Amino acid sequence: MKSEIKNLPPPCDSPIWGYGPVLDTIQKAGIFSDSKTFVDLKLNHSEEKILENFKKLPDNPSHAVLLEFINENFCRNFHQEMTTWTPDDWVEEPEYLESIKDEKLLYIGRQINTKWLELSRKCSSELAKTPEKFSKIHLPYGFIIPGGRFREIYYWDSYWIICGLLISKMTATANGIIGNLLHQVDRFGHVPNGTRIYYMRRTQPPYLIPMMAKYIEKTTDLKFLAESIATMERELDFFETHRRIDYTWEGRRYTVFHFGSESSGPRPESYKEDLVEAQENFDTIEEQEECYMHKKAAAESGWDFSSRWYIDENGENKGPLINTKTCYIAPTDLNALMYQNYRFMARFHRMLGSEEKGRFYDGKSGDILRSLNELFWCSQEHMWFDIDMLNNKRRYYFYASNLFPLWAEAYEPFRAFHVAKCAVNYLHRSGALNHPGGIPASLEHTDQQWDYSVWAPLHHFIIYGLKKTGDEQAIKLAKKITKKFVQAILSNCTINALSTSFFEKYDPDNPGRPFDGGEYSVQVGFGWTNGVLVDFINQYGDDLTKP
Numbered sequence: 001m002k003s004e005i006k007n008l009p010p011p012c013d014s015p016i017w018g019y020g021p022v023l024d025t026i027q028k029a030g031i032f033s034d035s036k037t038f039v040d041l042k043l044n045h046s047e048e049k050i051l052e053n054f055k056k057l058p059d060n061p062s063h064a065v066l067l068e069f070i071n072e073n074f075c076r077n078f079h080q081e082m083t084t085w086t087p088d089d090w091v092e093e094p095e096y097l098e099s100i101k102d103e104k105l106l107y108i109g110r111q112i113n114t115k116w117l118e119l120s121r122k123c124s125s126e127l128a129k130t131p132e133k134f135s136k137i138h139l140p141y142g143f144i145i146p147g148g149r150f151r152e153i154y155y156w157d158s159y160w161i162i163c164g165l166l167i168s169k170m171t172a173t174a175n176g177i178i179g180n181l182l183h184q185v186d187r188f189g190h191v192p193n194g195t196r197i198y199y200m201r202r203t204q205p206p207y208l209i210p211m212m213a214k215y216i217e218k219t220t221d222l223k224f225l226a227e228s229i230a231t232m233e234r235e236l237d238f239f240e241t242h243r244r245i246d247y248t249w250e251g252r253r254y255t256v257f258h259f260g261s262e263s264s265g266p267r268p269e270s271y272k273e274d275l276v277e278a279q280e281n282f283d284t285i286e287e288q289e290e291c292y293m294h295k296k297a298a299a300e301s302g303w304d305f306s307s308r309w310y311i312d313e314n315g316e317n318k319g320p321l322i323n324t325k326t327c328y329i330a331p332t333d334l335n336a337l338m339y340q341n342y343r344f345m346a347r348f349h350r351m352l353g354s355e356e357k358g359r360f361y362d363g364k365s366g367d368i369l370r371s372l373n374e375l376f377w378c379s380q381e382h383m384w385f386d387i388d389m390l391n392n393k394r395r396y397y398f399y400a401s402n403l404f405p406l407w408a409e410a411y412e413p414f415r416a417f418h419v420a421k422c423a424v425n426y427l428h429r430s431g432a433l434n435h436p437g438g439i440p441a442s443l444e445h446t447d448q449q450w451d452y453s454v455w456a457p458l459h460h461f462i463i464y465g466l467k468k469t470g471d472e473q474a475i476k477l478a479k480k481i482t483k484k485f486v487q488a489i490l491s492n493c494t495i496n497a498l499s500t501s502f503f504e505k506y507d508p509d510n511p512g513r514p515f516d517g518g519e520y521s522v523q524v525g526f527g528w529t530n531g532v533l534v535d536f537i538n539q540y541g542d543d544l545t546k547p
């Protein structure tokens with residue numbers, strides 16, 4: 001399998017935020033320590049006027065000249081695009097905390113509840129009236145942002161945020177977030193990576209349908225389901241048209257999904273980083289474009305960046321970062337997620353009275369289950385693994401995502417106890433459980449943020465995946481892993497401190513400490529960590545702090 005670099009469009013159609021001399025010059029000059037700062041600014045004039053003003057600058061403008069240009073043509077006040085907002089359904093003390101006796105657990109539960117307010121946003125009327133002045137995509141309903149530098153909705157983050165909101169009885173807020181995602185599918189045909197136009201030509205793992213499933217489980221709102229079903233099908237069409245391939249393994253053909261991106265050029269929000277790396281390492285434009293494409297595909301996977309996407313000259317997962325070859329890897333988690341999406345769609349259609357459509361989606365889930373059973377599952381190692389489609393081999397490295405099919409229940413029911421035993425065994429023998437701060441994304445030390453780092457969403461699917469098997473040993477282990485993860489976070493919280501920080505990711509060897517690695521500094525907030533903690537407190541209560 002070899003990817004084709006065709007004449008692709010830029011990451012978005014804006015000559016300021018997607019491509020062109022303004023973006024190129026300002027980002028290359030490194031005016032802002034975080035490249036994302038520039039592409040999040042508001043325009044003071046029309047795009048045409050700004051391009052005209054730029055033409056008037058001298059050749060090779062100095063930092064001072066560029067700063068003056070930015071001050072004249074852009075606005076740094078982020079509050080113009082969004083306003084803070086108090087969701088109507090927010091309550092001071094959510095019901096799920098009523099049974100909590102442990103002082104520290106109660107304290108962090110309350111802290112998180114306050115964080116929902118701090119992270120709540122609505123698009124401003126100015127953004128609605130003059131969308132062409134902002135990189136922010138206008139959304140009809142209020143939403144929750146992850147926090148820190150992430151001041152917009154991120155697609156897959158929203159799943160874990162919604163898990164927390166539904167437990168916090170913020171059902172209307174959850175409905176609004178799902179409504180915003182559906183709105184984007186109606187407008188663009190898919191959900192962009194995040195609600196900024198520079199994220200337009202890539203998406204993130206497709207969690208819209210599981211979000212709907214969570215919401216329906218809580219509310220039985222069949223009217224909302226009926227109104228949304230065609231849009232959810234449209235999202236599946238996007239993945240089937242742009243991310244599905246037929247792949248032959250040992251003479252048999254399989255349907256597989258992979259991550260990708262249909263654009264040329266560096267990521268606008270990390271322009272300098274991508275450009276410097278590509279130009280320093282590759283001579284031809286084609287090779288540089290290929291490098292950008294795999295990096296954008298890694299961003300689409302949500303695992304940006306990680307040795308999970310590295311393929312070196314020996315077909316191993318060794319770096320450096322330029323070995324990122326995401327599009328050539330068939331990921332276990334994406335394929336299991338698509339399986340689950342088809343299963344949910346079959347169920348939704350039956351709930352709405354269409355047996356025929358139910359059967360149609362049963363057929364599709366059956367195809368992916370075959371790929372998961374025969375291609376991704378290794379019967380010697382007793383585990384699922386990603387597939388390197390360039391070298392036609394399984395990637396036998398520990399990645400937390402190997403366990404994802406458990407959460408997606410991507411196995412026949414009669415195999416539940418077997419896969420449970422295999423998973424428990426795998427977690428023990430891999431060494432993944434040997435870290436006081438939690439299970440790392442991988443055991444590789446690359447200094448990328450999705451290697452050797454502890455993430456709440458990964459814990460969430462591992463724990464629920466183990467529990468869903470119904471196997472006693474797996475259920476016990478799930479509880480043990482949850483306790484370790486929550487206790488690590490608690491160990492870094494002081495009761496009655498003015499405010500507690502919840503991080504985007506954690507250090508596996510220093511319980512409760514943020515993980516320091518990757519392209520940007522660790523962020524505080526933090527949407528998915530909060531959502532997962534609420535879910536775990538609700539699930540296990542005071543048992544979480546018992547030794």
Ligand SMILES: OC[C@H]1O[C@H](O[C@H]2O[C@H](CO)[C@@H](O)[C@H](O)[C@H]2O)[C@H](O)[C@@H](O)[C@@H]1O
Nearest residue numbers: 146150154157193267269299302303304
């Ligand atoms: O700016 C660099 C990258 O930042 C984002 O990725 C990380 O944060 C997201 C929000 O929490 C999260 O969804 C993702 O898994 C993280 O790796 C962004 O999504 C990337 O596209 C961007 O290049």
